Amino acid sequence: MMEQQTIWHRLLMIDRRILYLILFVNIIIFLLIPVKVPTVTSPPVRKFYDTIEQLQPGDIVMVSSNWSAGTIGENRPQLEAVIRHLMRKKVRFTVISFDPQARDISFRFISRVTQEGGYQYGKDWAHFGFLPALVAGIKGMVKDIPATIKQDIKGTPIAQLPVMQGVKTLADYKMVIDITPAGTVAAWIAYRPKDLIVLFCPTSVMAAEAYTFLDSGQVAGMLTGAIGAQEYEQLLQQEGLGTPFAKAISFSHALIILFIILGNIALFMSRRAQGG
């Protein structure tokens, strides 16, 4: 009886470093082992995919990439999967960042992915660089993109880029895809031209807030973190970073739940042992 009480008490008072180690080992194992985890596409991801599928070759899309290295685990798989899908649909796209670090990160990752897909910078896609003011930037682009952005990331005047032929304002775009760990999507919804479709790629922690926009139809589709990227990769039938990341996240959730249950059992048993 005494020994049992000690075990439960020890479990309750477990050193946090042991918990960290267990989680670390769990993540490493499920990142490395080649286990196939079946996925069923959730409705927001299905809507996201179907919306992009409706694009025609030559259409133009704005990718608003506002994430920095802190959320690379969730936003990079989303960005890469989305760019691959846009290239598959032979759609032109331009990228803009409202975060200074996002400018370089998005440019580097998109450059790599577009090279694989044979997309040419300037002709098929362009990066508008960093814009400091989100609302003023969107409002400016609604009126006149070349006057608001002026130059792309390489210093070329926007109006001279072949990808921008026939494009003057945001109303000429088919959709905007906001990849972000912050609340930038609300500004896109509020200030976009009426017919511009909004697609959203938030981190998991931001997704809960976006269900209101999804419910109202203001956001046409959503990829939630690495899990959303994994589902999207399965729809594209092209495995990227989302699949291994989501596998590690999935089993980490299971581990957390297991420990929550264990903690509650330990609490119950220790109270019973104390006669409480």
Next chain:
Amino acid sequence: MWQIEVGTTTGKVYVTLIVLAFLALFLGFIPVMQALPPRGRRALIALITFFAGLVFAAEFFLPVDKKGENWLSPAIDPAQNTLQIIGAMALALGTYGLIRLHLRNIVQQRSQWGYSVVLIVAFLTMGFFSVWKTLAEKGELRQTEFLQKGFTLLFDNMLVPLEATMFSLIAFYIFSAAYRAFRIRSIEASILMFTAMMVMIGIVSLGNIISYSWLGLPIEQTAEMEQNPFSLRNIGYNLALPRIAYWILQALNAPVQRAIEFGVGIAGLAMAIRLWLSLERGIT
């Protein structure tokens, strides 16, 4: 009225005059502020705050023409540009403060002054390569192999992994906190814990494995199931963990989020009015 054609000679004269006027105003403002008693200083700041806010409020409330604009609408863009300039000045001020503090740490060899050395070196190195790279991308400086290697080393191989590591530490804290905090102590705590667990399992692949692979619940809803909502197959379809998680997020979470956003919006409006009228204690 608010837009000046900077390409013309008249425009250039106007811009020069405006810049000089602002400079004189700014330089004259410092001795005025120092000469005024604290009460007068506060009144002057409140007056400037009120008129700055009035531009945006009046532009929103004044009647508009067919284009949706009034006589103040063209002033909004320059006003927002001014905000960016003020933001840039704040950034410069912050940088100056940071460097000053850490240089003082080094000179006076205060405790842990080694960290200040690391900060200054990292700041200068990263700043040097970033500015060089930005100018090189625009063709104003030469792209060299040294620049490419240096920037890749600092950005791709140092900044990105360091920041990602810092952020990922949250997962470990959450694991530890969830283990200690999620305890069944009341009915409310139990409901919260149960709901959290359903969402945590339901949104990840494990929910699919349990519901569809182990329990064999139907993945798709057929027309027959829709016609018979109380059939066992339809009940099973709706009881799959991913379906429950999605229902919680859409039917329970979304209305609550909406209510919170309305509350935050109203509170934001009240706070904005207080700031505009300098009723907040912090600035009066």
